[in-house]
Amino acid sequence: MNKLVDGEWRTDIDEYTNEDGEFERGETTFRDRVEDDPDARFQPEAGRYHLYVSYACPWAHRTLLIRSLKGLEDAISVDIVDPYRDDGGWQFTPEKEGCTPDTVNGSDYLREVYQEADPDATCRVTVPVLWDKREETIVNNESEEVLRMLDTEFDSVAERDVDLYPEGYREEVDAIIDDIYDPINNGVYRAGFAGSQDAYDEAVDELFAALDHWDEVLADQRYLAGDRLTEADICMFTTLVRFDEVYHTHFKCNVKAIHEYDNLWPYLRDLYQTPGVAETVNMDHIKEHYYTTHPDVNPKRLIARGPDLHFDGEHDRDELPGSLPTELLPLA
Numbered sequence: 001m002n003k004l005v006d007g008e009w010r011t012d013i014d015e016y017t018n019e020d021g022e023f024e025r026g027e028t029t030f031r032d033r034v035e036d037d038p039d040a041r042f043q044p045e046a047g048r049y050h051l052y053v054s055y056a057c058p059w060a061h062r063t064l065l066i067r068s069l070k071g072l073e074d075a076i077s078v079d080i081v082d083p084y085r086d087d088g089g090w091q092f093t094p095e096k097e098g099c100t101p102d103t104v105n106g107s108d109y110l111r112e113v114y115q116e117a118d119p120d121a122t123c124r125v126t127v128p129v130l131w132d133k134r135e136e137t138i139v140n141n142e143s144e145e146v147l148r149m150l151d152t153e154f155d156s157v158a159e160r161d162v163d164l165y166p167e168g169y170r171e172e173v174d175a176i177i178d179d180i181y182d183p184i185n186n187g188v189y190r191a192g193f194a195g196s197q198d199a200y201d202e203a204v205d206e207l208f209a210a211l212d213h214w215d216e217v218l219a220d221q222r223y224l225a226g227d228r229l230t231e232a233d234i235c236m237f238t239t240l241v242r243f244d245e246v247y248h249t250h251f252k253c254n255v256k257a258i259h260e261y262d263n264l265w266p267y268l269r270d271l272y273q274t275p276g277v278a279e280t281v282n283m284d285h286i287k288e289h290y291y292t293t294h295p296d297v298n299p300k301r302l303i304a305r306g307p308d309l310h311f312d313g314e315h316d317r318d319e320l321p322g323s324l325p326t327e328l329l330p331l332a
């Protein structure tokens with residue numbers, strides 16, 4: 001494992017887990033906010049902000065999704081790191097398919113971007129990163145907060161009038177995002193990186209109890225918060241879309257596959273087929289990243305072949321109460 005310590009890149013940090021073998025995710029460090037307010041330090045403006053992401057990462061994927069759904073592609077630029085992460089951390093390898101150079105700071109490794117923002121930083125170097133080209137600093141690197149900012153603060157520069165945090169649903173959306181984080185979004189990591197049987201068992205039990213619960217909820221409603229597509233669905237989607245190809249095998253989350261669930265599987269296909277979503281999913285990057293980047297989990301770095309999923313297969317979810325924001329409905 002590696003991280004920045006007082007601005008220096010260290011590769012001798014080896015704990016993923018605590019003394020009980022439980023995976024512990026560190027706190028995120030850059031927590032400023034873009035606000036649609038004339039007095040705010042960071043205001044929404046087209047061309048001012050930049051995202052650094054990995055297609056592989058479910059947290060970064062949230063920010064790519066909201067950028068795509070709201071039509072923020074022209075307003076917020078993006079660079080894509082190499083899915084393979086070695087001791088140098090996330091790297092820019094523009095020669096590789098689907099990857100870009102660092103078009104803003106010209107760096108070879110993402111850690112240089114963090115060092116530019118804070119020469120004394122002590123933190124993990126993670127994606128996503130929301131970068132401010134004007135102040136040349138990181139605004140925020142916590143996906144849930146970047147997702148919220150892009151959703152609620154950038155309407156003045158967004159091409160589509162899409163609101164995934166609608167009035168009347170907000171409490172529910174916040175509660176669901178919170179509810180699914182520990183057992184599902186982070187739960188797959190808790191299972192995969194567990195350092196003891198007990199820690200693994202607990203993570204897997206909680207994960208599948210939560211999946212079973214949401215499968216039931218989705219029998220009668222199209223989306224997690226009811227009849228509206230919301231940020232909660234974005235947060236669920238980025239875990240579900242990786243599940244059968246990666247978490248099921250690589251992280252040993254194999255009690256059941258998503259494609260065996262009566263409602264989660266059609267729900268996943270429904271979300272995948274929402275205009276703007278499929279183009280944010282790069283399964284080659286996803287598979288390469290996980291299977292090759294965690295030698296503790298998969299020492300030979302072989303990439304598992306299956307399963308052959310059809311995210312574009314038919315589903316009947318549009319018969320349930322609820323529909324997409326009108327701006328996202330395919331033209332008849």
Ligand SMILES: N[C@@H](CCC(=O)N[C@@H](CS)C(=O)NCC(=O)O)C(=O)O
Pocket residue numbers: 002028056057058059060124125126127128141142143144
């Ligand atoms: N809480 C953060 C987590 C981000 C995160 O852990 N990203 C992973 C990729 S999936 C990462 O960059 N890991 C690199 C590391 O931990 O060194 C968020 O939601 O944005």
